[in-house]
Amino acid sequence: MNTPVRAAASIFTTIAIIATSFLGAAAAQADSAAPADPAYVSPVDAQDPTPVDEAQPVAPADAPDVVDDPAALAEEPTGDEATGTPEDFRSAARFVSPTYAPAPTSQELLPAVSPIAPANNSYIAAHDFDMSWTNLGTGIYYQIYSTTIEPTTPIIQSPINGGLDHLADPYSIVGVPDATYWWQVRAKNADGDTGPWSSIVKVTVDTVKPTNPLPLTPGGWTVSSDEFTWTASTDASPVTYEVVTGDHPNLDADGRMTTNPVSIGSGIVGTSLMSSLPTGPKFWQVRATDAAGNKSAWSAPYGTQIIGVPAIAAPLDGAVLTGTSVAGSWTGVFGILGVASYQVEYGIDSDHDGSLEHSLISVPGTQLNRVQRFPANYTGPLSMRVRAVYNLGFSPHDASSNLGPWSALVSYSRINPLAQVCVPVAGWSTEDRAPVTTAAGLLFDGPHSEAVDYYQRVSAGNAQGLNGMTYTIAPGATGYGAQLVVEVNPNADLGHGEVTYTTLSTSGNPSSGIVDAQNGLWYASRIDYNAPGGQGHPLSWSSLIALMPNNTLLSAPSLHLQTASLADSHSVVTSVSSSCGTTDFTTPAAVSPAATSPVDPGARGGGGTAGAGGARGTTGAAASSPAPTVNDEQLVTEAFPVDDPPSSPKLAVAAAGFDLSWLVWVIGALLLLLALIWFLRFRRSSSASQTP
Numbered sequence: 001m002n003t004p005v006r007a008a009a010s011i012f013t014t015i016a017i018i019a020t021s022f023l024g025a026a027a028a029q030a031d032s033a034a035p036a037d038p039a040y041v042s043p044v045d046a047q048d049p050t051p052v053d054e055a056q057p058v059a060p061a062d063a064p065d066v067v068d069d070p071a072a073l074a075e076e077p078t079g080d081e082a083t084g085t086p087e088d089f090r091s092a093a094r095f096v097s098p099t100y101a102p103a104p105t106s107q108e109l110l111p112a113v114s115p116i117a118p119a120n121n122s123y124i125a126a127h128d129f130d131m132s133w134t135n136l137g138t139g140i141y142y143q144i145y146s147t148t149i150e151p152t153t154p155i156i157q158s159p160i161n162g163g164l165d166h167l168a169d170p171y172s173i174v175g176v177p178d179a180t181y182w183w184q185v186r187a188k189n190a191d192g193d194t195g196p197w198s199s200i201v202k203v204t205v206d207t208v209k210p211t212n213p214l215p216l217t218p219g220g221w222t223v224s225s226d227e228f229t230w231t232a233s234t235d236a237s238p239v240t241y242e243v244v245t246g247d248h249p250n251l252d253a254d255g256r257m258t259t260n261p262v263s264i265g266s267g268i269v270g271t272s273l274m275s276s277l278p279t280g281p282k283f284w285q286v287r288a289t290d291a292a293g294n295k296s297a298w299s300a301p302y303g304t305q306i307i308g309v310p311a312i313a314a315p316l317d318g319a320v321l322t323g324t325s326v327a328g329s330w331t332g333v334f335g336i337l338g339v340a341s342y343q344v345e346y347g348i349d350s351d352h353d354g355s356l357e358h359s360l361i362s363v364p365g366t367q368l369n370r371v372q373r374f375p376a377n378y379t380g381p382l383s384m385r386v387r388a389v390y391n392l393g394f395s396p397h398d399a400s401s402n403l404g405p406w407s408a409l410v411s412y413s414r415i416n417p418l419a420q421v422c423v424p425v426a427g428w429s430t431e432d433r434a435p436v437t438t439a440a441g442l443l444f445d446g447p448h449s450e451a452v453d454y455y456q457r458v459s460a461g462n463a464q465g466l467n468g469m470t471y472t473i474a475p476g477a478t479g480y481g482a483q484l485v486v487e488v489n490p491n492a493d494l495g496h497g498e499v500t501y502t503t504l505s506t507s508g509n510p511s512s513g514i515v516d517a518q519n520g521l522w523y524a525s526r527i528d529y530n531a532p533g534g535q536g537h538p539l540s541w542s543s544l545i546a547l548m549p550n551n552t553l554l555s556a557p558s559l560h561l562q563t564a565s566l567a568d569s570h571s572v573v574t575s576v577s578s579s580c581g582t583t584d585f586t587t588p589a590a591v592s593p594a595a596t597s598p599v600d601p602g603a604r605g606g607g608g609t610a611g612a613g614g615a616r617g618t619t620g621a622a623a624s625s626p627a628p629t630v631n632d633e634q635l636v637t638e639a640f641p642v643d644d645p646p647s648s649p650k651l652a653v654a655a656a657g658f659d660l661s662w663l664v665w666v667i668g669a670l671l672l673l674l675a676l677i678w679f680l681r682f683r684r685s686s687s688a689s690q691t692p
Contacts, residue, residue, distance in 0.1 A: 110187040110195030111136060117170075118203045123237050123292035125207050127177070132170035133185050133198065141166045143194065146183035155197050156184060178236070180204045209295060210235040210288040215302035218277070223309050223405045228264075228273045233288035233296055242266040243273055245284045249301035256298050257285060277306050280334050308333040310342065310366075310386045310407045319412040324376055328384055329367040330407065335390040343403075346372045347383035349543055353532035356383055379416045379464055380542045385409045413542065415464065422461025422580040424556045429455050435559070439587040441474055441574040444482040446565030454559045455487075458580065461553040463488050463504075463545040469517040469557045469578040477511040479569035484517040484576070485560040490548035494526040494533075501554055502526040504545075507538045511571070517541075517557065518578075556580035 116132045145159035187195040210233035218225040243265045246257030265273045283301040310330045342363045347356030388404035432450040436443040486504045503525040506517045521538035529536040557578045575584045
């Protein structure tokens, strides 16, 4: 080969090596990028790596048939297998030695039998009964074991009389005494072969009746009945009860009532029954039945009189009246030989001491008119209750037993219909010392040589027309709190021999929160300390103002802190409310307009409008730290982990998601083609130069 040809061959070889390198790299990249085929399994993996013991046991030629027992396949390894390695267990799991059926013993040549009657845990009210079980047919006899001692093993160890043998099915038991027996049975043939013993059956022979139960309640005269009770019966077996009611104590041959008898309960476990009787005379009986079916005698009829309790229909509980009398009505009740009349007791706080004084009135029926009267200027609480007066008493030994029980108490009230609504004068005024005005409310601090007072005058109204009085003390109050105060001209002598204006004040206020003064306790400064309505004997608002008929209101509910308050007396009153109006003493906090920041439309990632975390003056990282700027180079490099940034623009492009494996293939193919062309060209040139 001449020199040009050798040179061409050398160049061809170099280019081919380069192309092959490119193609090999492309193939390696394709192999590494190709996902694993989940369906592919290598030949090595397909083999069971567990060594198999080739020396498997072989059944002898004269062995009986193999018993195909699935349970035998699931048995745990024993002997050497139990202490072997996990590989031994896997080997044993793949091959289990055949299980051979053992030769049956004489005890298992016959099938098992099952007891039928009497059932297990049954009770029999007879000394004679039949025992039966499943019958195996002719030529089979049966063996029975029985005992009166509860067995502790599946087979009775000490049967009565050594057991009964060669019996037919069924077998009659005659003349056994009352007791509990346990028995079991098995089959037997003439050759002495037997089957397995049956399960043990428990049966109790009980021929004795339960003792008679005795009624307890209800009995005699009673106002209501919702439960019956009686004494317990005694018996060898569990006992249940039956209860019947009737209208007369007439009895049949079995001792059961015959006049309208009604069974109100049977199969009752225990000695009580929840059931109600209607108003009127009734009789009732009870008897017991044991588990064997033995019944006690019926108890003697037990008489009871359900007399009931009147229920007031009017006035309604909680009603508010404006008239000078009240009518009432109630439900009638049953009475022995009838009801003679009804007593009505009504209460009124006529002396305004906070407690009701009661009076009785007799009414022939269940309705009355104008039973309760009161003064036209009365404002205060009222009450009523009713009871029946019977023609025949509950007991001949108690003269007062003709009085029935009281009904539930009904409480209501009356207000003066001439109540005048107060009309407040605008603005508040100070008497003695003024409270300190703060944004949180009125501050009452003590002690002071003068009382701290804050009043709102009225131009019209009276105390009867003043209602809904509340005021609010802010949290954190200590010591003696501010009081709610009302001033009136009572137009009455309250014990000081003169009529002059009177200050009414609340007593015992809580330290903070909303104070319900309308339903609190009040006292008057013009009443002696320990007298009803004095500071030592405060009353309800309605009872206190009832002491002052036709009074004139001087001020709406106002605020006061006594001079007797201690140094730690501190309270802040935020508001006062009543039918005269509501006053809020707090000052709303000023709201500053929200600051805004200019918007820079040219800034990337910065700026923005106020209210989205970018307002000036707000705290927090979002508002204080400007957003960083981002250039194009960062947009590329951030696609890679921080620990392995791209080293060239080409890899950066690849990291952005481009697949470059095809490019390597193309370059390799072009180089190979170029080498081939180069080689052919030099070869042709060489051939031409050698041609003569």
